[in-house]
Amino acid sequence: MDLQTVFPRSPFSLNDRIMHYGRTHGLISWAIEIPIVSRGLPVSMPTCIIFHSYSGITRGIAEKIEKACGGRLIEVVPRKAYNKLTVYLAGGRRAMKGEADPVDPERIDVAACDLLVIGTPVWAGNPTPVINGAIAGLANCEGKSAVLFATCGVQAGKTLEVMTRALETKGVVVKASIVFSRKEIGDEKNVQELVDAVKTAQAAGP
Numbered sequence: 723m724d725l726q727t728v729f730p731r732s733p734f735s736l737n738d739r740i741m742h743y744g745r746t747h748g749l750i751s752w753a754i755e756i757p758i759v760s761r762g763l764p765v766s767m768p769t770c771i772i773f774h775s776y777s778g779i780t781r782g783i784a785e786k787i788e789k790a791c792g793g794r795l796i797e798v799v800p801r802k803a804y805n806k807l808t809v810y811l812a813g814g815r816r817a818m819k820g821e822a823d824p825v826d827p828e829r830i831d832v833a834a835c836d837l838l839v840i841g842t843p844v845w846a847g848n849p850t851p852v853i854n855g856a857i858a859g860l861a862n863c864e865g866k867s868a869v870l871f872a873t874c875g876v877q878a879g880k881t882l883e884v885m886t887r888a889l890e891t892k893g894v895v896v897k898a899s900i901v902f903s904r905k906e907i908g909d910e911k912n913v914q915e916l917v918d919a920v921k922t923a924q925a926a927g928p
């Protein structure tokens with residue numbers, strides 16, 4: 723098999739395609755890609771910012787955290803994408819039942835990362851089945867610290883408790899968790915509260 727067959731013509735660079743192939747075939751651990759210095763900010767301990775976002779709001783907050791605190795953004799997506807109909811019918815129902823979707827990346831090895839920041843939208847008062855899938859796929863996370871955040875329309879319901887329980891059963895210690903309702907999202911003061919929580923957790927060490 724030649725290189726063109728494995729990495730056919732695409733708008734992405736050959737390097738991106740090789741990394742994508744490696745990740746999706748389990749050949750490359752996400753952990754080895756975590757930069758120690760991100761955007762010129764010295765990061766005393768590598769931080770993984772793991773998030774799911776259906777309509778972009780949670781992604782926006784995750785990007786602000788990366789910009790302010792450094793670290794590595796890891797977006798988790800469902801293997802089978804939701805659409806406007808299935809997101810409420812299947813997504814909301816699966817979230818309520820605490821189910822986990824098959825996701826990409828399937829396994830996130832956080833061995834080289836001391837702080838996890840995990841963000842999810844709220845679906846039916848719960849974390850999304852996609853972030854449940856991401857938490858289920860965390861490897862080498864025992865003893866790590868985490869800061870959680872959720873974005874919602876009005877109320878987060880059980881979201882942060884459910885995520886905290888799932889992480890604690892994997893040996894992760896949750897240091898802080900913050901909810902952003904729709905009207906709070908645009909207020910930089912609230913984002914700063916999350917940035918401060920992440921910086922405090924980074925400074926505290928593992």
Ligand SMILES: Cc1cc2nc3c(=O)[nH]c(=O)nc-3n(C[C@H](O)[C@H](O)[C@H](O)COP(=O)(O)O)c2cc1C
Pocket residue numbers: 774775776777778779780781809810813814842843844845846847848873874875876877878879
């Ligand atoms: C299927 C579904 C269920 C939702 N359930 C809730 C809910 O129970 N409570 C709430 O306040 N917002 C709820 N929302 C609104 C989202 O949580 C909110 O818009 C979130 O910020 C979207 O994040 P995203 O843009 O990163 O996907 C729901 C949205 C969807 C699509």
